[in-house]
Each structure stands twice: as structure tokens, then as C-alpha cells.
Amino acid sequence: MQSLIELRNITKAFEDNVVLDDFNLKVNKNEFITLLGPSGCGKTTTLRIVGGFESADRGQVLFEGKDITDLPPNKRNINTVFQKYALFPHMSVGGNIAFGLKIAGKSDAYIRDKVKYALKLVNLEGYQNRKIDSLSGGQQQRIAMARAIVNEPKVLLLDEPLGALDLKLRQDMQYELIRLKNELGITFIYVTHDQEEALTMSDKVVVMNGGYIQQMGTPEEIYNEPENAFVADFIGDSNILDGTMIEDYLVEICGKKFKCIDDGFGKNKPVDVVIRPEDLIIGKPGEGKLDGEVIHNVFIGVYYEMEIRAGGYDWLVQNTKSCPVGAEVSLDVTPENIQIMHKPTSKEEEAIEIDV
Amino acid sequence: MYKKYFAFPYVFWILCGTIIPIGMIFYYGFTDRSGMFTTANVLAILEPVHRKALGMSLLLSLISTLICLLTAFPLALILKGSRLGRKGFMVFIFVLPMWMNFLLRTMAWQVILEKGGIFNTMLSYLHLPQFQLINTPAAIVLGMVYDFLPFMVLPIYNVLMKIDGNIIEAAYDLGAGRGKVFSSVVLPLSVPGIVSGVTMVFVPSLTTFVISNILGGGKIYLIGNIIEQEFTTSANWNLGSGLSLVMMLFIVISMAILRVLDSKGEGNFI
Numbered sequence: 001m002q003s004l005i006e007l008r009n010i011t012k013a014f015e016d017n018v019v020l021d022d023f024n025l026k027v028n029k030n031e032f033i034t035l036l037g038p039s040g041c042g043k044t045t046t047l048r049i050v051g052g053f054e055s056a057d058r059g060q061v062l063f064e065g066k067d068i069t070d071l072p073p074n075k076r077n078i079n080t081v082f083q084k085y086a087l088f089p090h091m092s093v094g095g096n097i098a099f100g101l102k103i104a105g106k107s108d109a110y111i112r113d114k115v116k117y118a119l120k121l122v123n124l125e126g127y128q129n130r131k132i133d134s135l136s137g138g139q140q141q142r143i144a145m146a147r148a149i150v151n152e153p154k155v156l157l158l159d160e161p162l163g164a165l166d167l168k169l170r171q172d173m174q175y176e177l178i179r180l181k182n183e184l185g186i187t188f189i190y191v192t193h194d195q196e197e198a199l200t201m202s203d204k205v206v207v208m209n210g211g212y213i214q215q216m217g218t219p220e221e222i223y224n225e226p227e228n229a230f231v232a233d234f235i236g237d238s239n240i241l242d243g244t245m246i247e248d249y250l251v252e253i254c255g256k257k258f259k260c261i262d263d264g265f266g267k268n269k270p271v272d273v274v275i276r277p278e279d280l281i282i283g284k285p286g287e288g289k290l291d292g293e294v295i296h297n298v299f300i301g302v303y304y305e306m307e308i309r310a311g312g313y314d315w316l317v318q319n320t321k322s323c324p325v326g327a328e329v330s331l332d333v334t335p336e337n338i339q340i341m342h343k344p345t346s347k348e349e350e351a352i353e354i355d356v
Numbered sequence: 357m358y359k360k361y362f363a364f365p366y367v368f369w370i371l372c373g374t375i376i377p378i379g380m381i382f383y384y385g386f387t388d389r390s391g392m393f394t395t396a397n398v399l400a401i402l403e404p405v406h407r408k409a410l411g412m413s414l415l416l417s418l419i420s421t422l423i424c425l426l427t428a429f430p431l432a433l434i435l436k437g438s439r440l441g442r443k444g445f446m447v448f449i450f451v452l453p454m455w456m457n458f459l460l461r462t463m464a465w466q467v468i469l470e471k472g473g474i475f476n477t478m479l480s481y482l483h484l485p486q487f488q489l490i491n492t493p494a495a496i497v498l499g500m501v502y503d504f505l506p507f508m509v510l511p512i513y514n515v516l517m518k519i520d521g522n523i524i525e526a527a528y529d530l531g532a533g534r535g536k537v538f539s540s541v542v543l544p545l546s547v548p549g550i551v552s553g554v555t556m557v558f559v560p561s562l563t564t565f566v567i568s569n570i571l572g573g574g575k576i577y578l579i580g581n582i583i584e585q586e587f588t589t590s591a592n593w594n595l596g597s598g599l600s601l602v603m604m605l606f607i608v609i610s611m612a613i614l615r616v617l618d619s620k621g622e623g624n625f626i
Contacts, residue, residue: 073528074530074533079530082526083522088526099540100530148529151530
């Protein structure tokens with residue numbers, strides 16, 4: 001199947017700082033793909049190269065199989081929702097939304113209908129004549145969305161569009177975005193550093209760091225089977241420990257042997273082990289594999305977050321049952337909740353590249 | 357509690373620097389030498405000599421404002437676009453002449469343009485015909501443009517620098533070409549800068565008498581020259597004040613026009 005957008009061997013450096021290094025990515029039609037990573041990982045640069053605002057030092061950008069590497073942004077069938085909305089302050093809401101349509105030379109009646117439709121889509125009916133600076137951040141965000149989608153682009157680029165909104169609004173907008181994507185059938189390329197946002201909305205998540213793709217997969221795959229310590233650490237809370245793979249299906253952590261479900265790592269090989277805090281089972285002393293003592297306990301809301309010192313490691317544990325600080329407990333974990341990862345041996349390996 | 361007495365120096369300043377002088381101008385403008393009320397001083401603007409001087413002032417200051425605008429805008433765009441490291445330096449170079457004495461700069465032009473001056477020496481060196489530029493309206497316009505150009509460049513440059521790069525990218529993103537981005541985004545957003553630049557060039561150009569004195573050789577009378585002479589040579593403060601009031605009226609009118617333009621630029625749709 002031909003992908004809608006393909007980035008081939010993209011390399012980009014600002015001065016001496018290499019932001020993207022031989023970067024490859026394919027985006028399929030109707031996909032909601034999220035580029036996720038800490039700031040400076042190259043995700044925004046990737047987006048800007050797709051949008052045409054930045055040119056790559058090396059490599060190609062393909063759109064439906066055609067090379068668009070040197071095409072300016074106004075010639076691309078791609079629209080962008082900018083981080084700070086970038087609405088035209090000297091135009092009304094309607095003027096903003098109509099901007100692209102007017103340039104495309106659409107008729108007045110068509111434009112009027114389209115503006116109305118777009119405002120309805122983002123739940124701001126009747127806002128045509130409002131001034132931009134009279135709108136709240138969330139409303140401006142919606143207008144920026146409307147201004148982009150009204151042109152019926154094949155691809156919509158979103159650069160941390162929810163970054164400036166408060167938590168409640170952000171959650172509402174997340175559902176709104178999913179709804180829009182399903183209603184419109186547009187491909188979304190979304191950039192964020194918020195892992196929760198990425199997991200909630202995406203069909204596919206691309207975790208990036210240092211200009212390399214660390215892992216690419218569905219939100220479930222990324223969360224449940226992180227491929228390296230970076231992904232595990234970046235996505236959600238986790239306990240990342242040094243371990244030794246004794247043999248297939250058996251790993252040693254903190255001097256105790258645990259059954260696991262991974263194989264193919266060889267015998268007596270050092271590995272990284274990830275155990276999610278909610279997967280740790282708290283028992284009475286002696287019940288589990290490791291005995292320990294609760295040294296911290298904070299109520300987060302849905303659960304208690306505890307730190308339990310056991311086997312020479314401070315485990316992060318999340319549980320709906322609370323254990324008081326100082327209590328003697330034991331910890332255990334079921335085999336399927338132990339995630340084994342290779343230890344990185346080089347920078348190249350640290351940034352594992354995958355072809356899909 | 358607010359310490360209101362901190363405002364006293366400013367009240368004093370406004371009183372002595374603004375209210376009293378304007379009051380005196382009004383008093384002299386509407387009285388004759390014996391202190392009786394009269395409108396003759398103001399209506400004196402209708403005399404052919406004064407009318408001609410005012411017309412010339414308006415014409416030359418409009419021309420120089422226009423030249424400044426057409427020069428400054430592209431320049432400000434270039435300054436905005438040039439690379440960051442050099443940006444501050446280029447602006448600095450442009451503002452540098454402002455640090456020199458205004459009279460000195462104008463007199464330098466006199467030396468350049470006068471009959472045996474640098475300009476004509478260079479022309480004759482190149483075997484080109486001599487060119488009489490000093491003591492013409494063109495020389496005065498040149499002086500105005502040279503003296504006031506930085507006042508046009510700076511506000512436009514400032515307002516251009518404040519335009520969010522994302523807004524311009526958004527316009528490209530929505531399909532606009534270079535020309536369209538300029539006409540429908542950059543230009544409307546720089547109106548406040550243009551307005552303040554125009555004000556800062558037009559008003560001093562309209563009221564100047566130094567530039568026309570030095571580069572006009574006393575042959576071209578602007579309204580500023582007439583007022584100056586009434587206050588100095590003729591010692592007729594009443595007539596000078598009356599004409600000043602007329603000039604103030606023209607400035608107020610031009611400011612009002614600019615203000616309408618600015619508010620239009622702030623919010624318009626389809």
C-alpha cells in the first residue's frame with residue numbers, strides 16, 4: 001500500500017546541532033499519528049519539514065508518491081494548526097476562516113456556507129463577526145482548527161495545539177479532535193510532549209529522542225511493550241532496573257529469579273527490566289519474592305503512590321490499597337508484567353530504527 | 357495610600373511646558389498689539405504670501421513623507437529579514453546619524469550641494485553638466501528625507517519585528533503567495549508603525565524652518581520661515597502666534613486622518 005506521506009533519509013542540522021539524522025517515516029491515509037518526545041527531540045522540525053517551513057539538508061519528502069521536497073508551503077495540500085494558533089489579529093473570526101478559501105478563489109456563497117459549516121464543526125456557531133482578541137484560548141484554538149480544515153487538506157499538521165490550554169479544556173479538546181478526525185477522514189500528524197495526549201488520541205505513536213525514532217507502534221504496544229529504557233521512562237511511570245537474563249523465560253532482578261515471557265536474549269546477558277508501578281503486587285512479608293518497607297506514601301486521587309524499599313531498590317508502586325509508611329510488606333509481579341529490553345551499547349542502538 | 361505629591365513634578369512640567377505656552381499662543385494669536393481681540397492674525401493666512409508658504413510647506417512635507425515611507429518600508433523589511441547577528445548592528449548604523457547635531461547634518465548637505473560643492477565637483481570630474489540643486493525645493497525635500505528618515509524606519513521596523521513569524525507562516529500555509537502575504541497580512545499589521553512614522557516625519561517637516569533656511573538659501577519660504585520671521589525680525593508676536601495656530605490646526609487635522617486609518621487597520625472583515 002502506498003503511504004500518503006513518506007520521509008526518506010531526512011537529515012537536518014541547525015548550525016552544528018543535528019536535529020534529525022537519516023530519519024525515515026511513513027504515514028498512511030486516515031491515520032492519526034503522533035510524534036512524541038521531549039523538547040529538542042526533532043518532532044517539531046519533522047512537522048515543519050512536512051509543512052514546508054523548513055527544508056531538510058538531505059533527504060526527500062514524498063506526498064502520494066510525488067516528491068514535494070522543494071515545494072513551498074502554499075503549494076502543498078497540507079494545512080497546519082500552530083502551537084500559538086497564529087490567527088490573523090486584524091481579521092474577524094470569519095475573515096480568518098475564509099482566508100484560505102478566498103485565495104483559492106471560491107465563490108462568496110461557497111465561502112459563507114463553508115465558514116458556517118466549519119464553525120459548527122468546532123462548536124462555535126455564530127462567531128463569524130467576533131474579534132480574535134475577544135476569544136478565550138480554547139476558542140482561538142478551535143478557530144485555528146476551523147481555519148485549517150475548511151480548506152479540506154489531505155493532511156493536517158498539529159504542533160502541540162493543546163499546550164496552552166488548562167487540563168479540563170485539554171481533555172475536552174482531545175475528544176473533539178478524535179471526533180473531527182473521524183468525521184473528516186483527514187490524516188492527522190500530531191506533535192506533543194504529553195504522553196497522555198499521545199496515548200489517548202493516536203492510532204500510531206512515534207516516540208522520538210535525539211533525532212531518532214525510539215519506537216513506533218499503537219498506544220498499547222508503546223505502553224505495554226516499550227522497546228528500550230527511554231520509551232519506558234518517557235511513557236508513564238515505571239521502574240527500570242538492571243537485570244540479568246539467566247536463560248530464556250528467566251530473569252534475575254535484585255538477586256531474585258523471576259519468571260518472565262521473553263526469550264532470545266541469550267544466557268547470562270545484562271538487560272534492562274521495566275515493571276510498571278501498577279503491576280506490582282503488595283503482600284504480607286514473606287508472601288512475595290521481595291521483602292521491603294514502605295518509605296513514602298502519597299494519595300494521588302485514583303490510587304496511592306508508594307515508594308517501597310526492597311532488594312536494594314526503591315520501587316514505585318501504585319495501588320488502591322494504602323500501606324502506612326514504615327509497614328513491612330512484600331512485592332511480587334506476574335511474568336507477563338515483566339518487560340525485558342536490550343541494554344543500549346551505542347548511540348545508534350539507543351535510537352532504534354524501525355521500518356514499517 | 358497613594359503618594360500623590362510624587363505627581364507634582366509632572367503637573368508642574370505640563371503646566372509650564374504645555375498649558376501656559378499654548379495659552380500664551382492663543383492669547384497673542386487672538387489679540388492685536390494693543391491687546392484688543394481680533395481674528396486678523398489668524399485670517400492673515402489668507403494673504404497670498406502666507407497662503408503660498410503654507411501650500412509649499414504642505415506639498416514639500418507630503419512629498420518627503422511619501423519618499424520616507426517608500427524608502428523606509430522596504431528597508432525595514434530587509435532589516436527584519438537579515439540574519440540575527442547583523443540585525444542590531446544594521447539598525448544601529450541607521451540610527452547613528454541621529455546622534456549627530458541636526459544643524460550640522462543639514463549644513464553638511466549645504467556644503468555638498470552648493471555651487472562649488474562636492475556634488476558639482478564630482479559631476480564636473482565625470483565631465484557631466486553642472487546641476488543646480490541648492491536653493492531649490494528639491495534640496496529641501498532631500499534635507500527633510502535625510503533628517504527624518506530614521507523616524508520612519510524605526511517605528512516600522514519595530515512593528516514588523518513584533519509580527520509573529522507563525523502568523524506569516526500560517527498565511528503561506530493557507531495558500532497565499534508572497535504578494536498576498538504582504539498585502540493581506542504584513543501590510544495591515546504594520547499600519548500602526550506606518551501611522552506613527554508618518555506622524556513623526558510629517559509634523560516636523562511641516563513646521564521646519566531650519567532646513568528651508570539652510571538648503572533653500574532664504575529664497576523659498578515655508579510657513580515655518582514666515583512664523584520665525586514674525587517672531588524675530590518683525591517682532592510681531594501676534595501675527596506669528598496667529599499663523600502658528602493655523603499650522604496647529606493642520607497638524608490636528610492630519611493626526612485625525614491618521615487615527616481613522618489606524619483604527620480601520622485594526623479590525624476589518626470582508
